[in-house]
Amino acid sequence: MVAQDGGGRLVVEGLEKHYELDGAEVPVVKGVTFTIEPGKFYSLLGPSGCGKTTTLRCVAGLENSNGGRILLDDKVLSTGTEHVSPDKRDVGMVFQNYAIWPHMTVFANAVFPLQVASGRLPKKEARKRAMEALELVQLDSFAHRPATALSGGQQQRLALARALAHRPRLLLLDEPLSNLDAKLRDTMRSELRSLQQRLGITALYVTHDQSEALSMSDRVAVMHEGRIVQEAAPRDLYYQPADRFVADFVGRVNMIPAVVRDRSANGDALVEAFGTRMVTPCPSGVGTGGDVTITFRPESVRWHETAPDRPNVFPARVARVEFLGEIVEYEADVLSGQTVVGSLVARGAPLNSPAAGDTIFIELAPHACRVLAA
Ligand SMILES: Nc1ncnc2c1ncn2[C@@H]1O[C@H](COP(=O)(O)OP(=O)(O)OP(=O)(O)O)[C@@H](O)[C@H]1O
Ligand SMILES: [Mg+2]
Structure with missing residues (x-):
């Protein structure tokens, strides 16, 4: 030794x-x-x-x-x-x-x-x-x-x-x-x-x-x-x-442009993204009306067949599914009615993966979002 x-x-x-x-x-x-x-x-x-x-x-x-x-x-x-x-x-x-x-x-x-x-x-x-x-x-x-x-x-x-x-x-x-x-x-x-x-x-x-x-x-x-x-x-x-x-640089990430609509005392904010309102943490120094970028990792996205009764759930259509062995990566188009208002990349377990063309509900838990001042 x-x-x-x-x-x-x-x-x-x-x-x-x-x-x-x-x-x-x-x-x-x-x-x-x-x-x-x-x-x-x-x-x-x-x-x-x-x-x-x-x-x-x-x-x-x-x-x-x-x-x-x-x-x-x-x-x-x-x-x-x-x-x-x-x-x-x-x-x-x-x-x-x-x-x-x-x-x-x-x-x-x-x-x-x-x-x-x-x-x-x-x-x-x-x-x-x-x-x-x-x-x-x-x-x-x-x-x-x-x-x-x-x-x-x-x-x-x-x-x-x-x-x-x-x-x-x-x-x-x-x-x-x-x-x-x-x-x-x-x-x-x-x-x-x-x-x-x-x-x-x-x-x-x-x-x-x-x-x-x-x-x-x-x-x-x-x-x-x-x-x-x-x-x-x-x-x-x-x-x-x-x-x-x-x-x-440090891994795969989604970046969604958003606007702060309201701030609450606990540091969370109501932000508008994908044409709808969602709850996220919010950096200090960004006021109502401020532009931000919501970042989240693909594996932090959860998907459901029916909409859970929680904030930050969006209807989406699966555009693409890629099998990578230990995980599956899929791209989801976020919908407002029949209109595509944004898209995101998600990753999950292969045995429980949506198929291309499926309509699903995407959940972005507030704690999974990191919001950066634009
Ligand atoms: N001897 C040298 N003379 C002039 N420029 C140099 C010299 N050595 C490095 N550079 C330049 O300095 C910069 C930094 O180089 P460096 O080798 O430190 O990068 P690096 O982060 O290690 O990149 P890599 O991941 O490609 O190894 C580069 O733009 C490179 O072209
Ligand atoms: Mg080097």
Whole structure:
């Protein structure tokens, strides 16, 4: 077992990074601020090009930031003008493409970084730590194989072992599962998460895959164009997105334009959507007459054959049904008389699914709706 005294606390404050392109400065990280508590699994989630890798590389010391501070526990790693070199930062990094050395054995891959530069350890200690790291990822019995004689998942585990062999205080992972097939990715997700918890190591994980971020993390920060737009625990992020970008990026979502018709003291409001009135929570600061967007997840929609006596029930016609295996997705046209006044996407269990052409009643429970100021 790799001895860890738990993970470190990472603080990133106002991180700035720009690149020079054709003589011009192009900002790609614009004041990114976050803290990871010791032993926590923290993800940066966002679309391609939003600055995730650049942020991670600044923490690793592979890029020099242009502003802001990075601290690991009491140690200042970067101030924007002064930068501690990567090998003195006490971080381990796993790259998307593993970057394992093909001409070496599995064992040599794990031990090599411990025998070079400032991380240099006495030979015996280096061999012991490398072997421990290989045991952690269950590759000890493959130690003397050439690294190329490993499957994709095993190569990924080797990259992880190599990052852990240093016994770092912080583990950085840049889309480490994206080269694996879907099934292996699922297995590796839970393996990685349980290993991180067992070691109590702090992890900063970068991904554009929302289900990966939601399933593995203690906290998730959503990035957009070089900024963090929301940071929250996975459930809060999913059900309480701060804006339309987050709502749309983190999973499937319906967005319905609506107008506030009346507000009540308990924070709920009567809003007009689909040409009828419904009850929803309502953000403070939006008065009567204000435009809002009602967002709700497809799986929060319930359907009935006859109308239940509750608020927020709409007659609808099923336009399309798609069987996806564990769930069924259907599109419903909301009706006012015979007129279609809107449409929404719903998801439910396959064994209890409406059929295309059915007339049904859609229920949107108030608590399932997240209302955003337009
Ligand atoms: N060395 C570089 N020189 C110039 N621009 C760069 C350089 N590296 C990255 N960029 C730009 O910085 C922006 C952020 O890149 P970054 O690699 O951080 O994105 P990312 O969020 O990791 O995206 P992906 O999900 O595609 O990996 C992009 O617009 C990219 O083109
Ligand atoms: Mg990237």
